[in-house]
């Protein structure tokens with residue numbers, strides 16, 4: 001479907017795809033501790049926010065030294081209004097228009113607007129790459145269609161990390177009221193019903209597999225494994241990226257020391273601005289606090305895919321245990 005395996009470029013980009021509330025912000029916070037990796041956050045959503053958005057370092061994007069420099073460079077090359085217009089057009093492709101893009105690739109890819117959109121995206125990633133001295137960039141926009149667009153940009157060497165979380169955990173998270181203070185206008189994030197989150201979980205995961213799973217630069221990781229054994233997951237990701245790892249001093253079992261980072265978008269309220277030490281533990285509140293009817297509903301909708309993922313994770317673990325000792 002995509003030309004991802006053929007893309008040759010200098011901008012190495014790890015794109016985290018999946019569903020919302022799947023722990024991608026936590027994963028990026030961990031990855032940015034690795035020398036040579038810059039975790040950027042939800043890059044694909046930034047244009048949909050105003051410039052008063054706050055970076056995880058605690059500063060507004062207009063004040064944070066990293067994003068101020070990057071955005072100045074982007075602003076000098078891109079008409080932001082035009083970009084927002086194109087971004088809205090292509091990020092909301094649905095139904096027939098989406099099918100046309102996926103099946104009549106050549107005609108649509110060559111259309112003026114679409115090419116202009118991809119060129120503008122390329123400029124944005126190039127500016128980040130330049131200001132972060134060529135480090136590997138991670139992007140947790142999550143949305144698979146946006147990931148597909150990135151796969152069409154020749155200067156981007158794209159790797160897909162498919163981050164999967166138990167759908168009951170995802171569903172319970174969306175049922176709870178969350179207060180967001182990462183935008184200028186503080187607000188409650190909307191609650192979404194278990195029916196909607198379960199259907200969305202299935203649709204999004206199938207779409208990601210359809211788009212990317214047959215490529216070499218694709219890795220499936222579960223949130224539950226990340227929380228249980230973060231160093232093993234980080235090693236798998238480094239392996240995907242052909243990245244040589246220094247000793248992971250910041251990870252001791254499930255205790256992780258995190259420094260300052262400059263993520264934008266995402267679930268930033270779950271973290272302190274600047275550095276902190278955290279102890280990872282599985283978030284299994286859904287087991288005790290979710291209504292049983294909701295659990296049954298989510299199970300009914302998601303069980304075939306849940307079974308598939310649980311079998312493939314078992315196979316991965318077996319493979320690892322026959323080739324190497326598990327990391328502690």
Ligand SMILES: [Zn+2]
Pocket residue numbers: 055056057058059064065066067261262263
């Ligand atoms: Zn910052």
